Amino acid sequence: MLSLLVMALLTLQVTVAAAADKELYQLRIYHLKDKQQEERVDAFLKEAYLPALHKLGLQKIGVFKPIGNDTAVDRRIMVLVPFKSYSQLLSVTDRLEQDKSFESNSQYWTAAYNNPPYTRLEVVQIQSMSDKLQLQEPPLKGPRAERVYELRSYESSNEKIHMNKVQMFVQGNEIGLFKRLGFNGVFYGRVIAGSHMPNLMYMTSFENKAARDEHWKTFGSDPEWKKLSALPEYQNNVSKNQQMFLYPVAYSDY
Numbered sequence: 001m002l003s004l005l006v007m008a009l010l011t012l013q014v015t016v017a018a019a020a021d022k023e024l025y026q027l028r029i030y031h032l033k034d035k036q037q038e039e040r041v042d043a044f045l046k047e048a049y050l051p052a053l054h055k056l057g058l059q060k061i062g063v064f065k066p067i068g069n070d071t072a073v074d075r076r077i078m079v080l081v082p083f084k085s086y087s088q089l090l091s092v093t094d095r096l097e098q099d100k101s102f103e104s105n106s107q108y109w110t111a112a113y114n115n116p117p118y119t120r121l122e123v124v125q126i127q128s129m130s131d132k133l134q135l136q137e138p139p140l141k142g143p144r145a146e147r148v149y150e151l152r153s154y155e156s157s158n159e160k161i162h163m164n165k166v167q168m169f170v171q172g173n174e175i176g177l178f179k180r181l182g183f184n185g186v187f188y189g190r191v192i193a194g195s196h197m198p199n200l201m202y203m204t205s206f207e208n209k210a211a212r213d214e215h216w217k218t219f220g221s222d223p224e225w226k227k228l229s230a231l232p233e234y235q236n237n238v239s240k241n242q243q244m245f246l247y248p249v250a251y252s253d254y
Helices: 001-020 035-055 087-098 100-104 159-170 174-180 210-219 223-230
Strands: 024-032 060-068 075-083 120-128 148-155 187-193 197-206 240-248
Touching: 001 174, 024 035, 024 087, 035 075, 035 087, 035 100, 075 087, 120 148, 148 210, 159 174, 159 187, 159 197, 174 223, 210 223
Parallel strands: none
Antiparallel strands: 024 075, 024 120, 060 075, 060 240, 120 187, 148 197, 148 240, 187 197
16 A cells, blocks of 8 residues: 555656656637727837736747737737646736736726726637647747737637547657758647646747748648648547637737
8 A cells, every 4th residue: 555655646747757858838819899999919028918918927929919900800819828837827926916017007007997998808728738848939020910819719629629630740750740841940849737738839930921831731631740630540530620810010029
């Protein structure tokens, strides 16, 4: 009995250590009803939120808007914040909520209940799929307004099938295929808390829409992908696939 307990504790330690080596990504999605709300959130993020995160040692904060955001019924601003650990996430969250510099931001932080800066704030918590995968700043050189960041999510029918899709990405080397074909992956992760689960999400990046389309055309005809996608063990592991095309705002870190 004692040996079984020792083995269980050792297994738990290994599991915790492995989780500690994986990065965490918080995706904050601001849902906005009009241009005025969009401007208020933009100002808060640019003048207060990102500077506060930078002071706390967090870099590579990505801020994006969907392409065609201006004409959308549900405007959005999406903020991707990387954390090294759960403890850092909790510590930073607590310190931000007590940040006195936010008090001067009357359009956002101290806005009245009947004059909110957004209609809803959605938060998705993501964990990197592997300790070898870290958030990458893509080496894009073209104009920011032309860049395309593609955010994809793959929902599965249940948790076991979701793990099969994760295995396809990691052990099946789908991520390696993306890297070989120059998709400029920003992150690859599993959603561990959000409104659409079980789910994995990843973000790739391109100089422009034409480059994005050409990359996916090459991907679809690649022999490695055709072989991987035809394997019996990886069939029917996605029940819903969503994609969103984004561009980085001027004050985004990348």
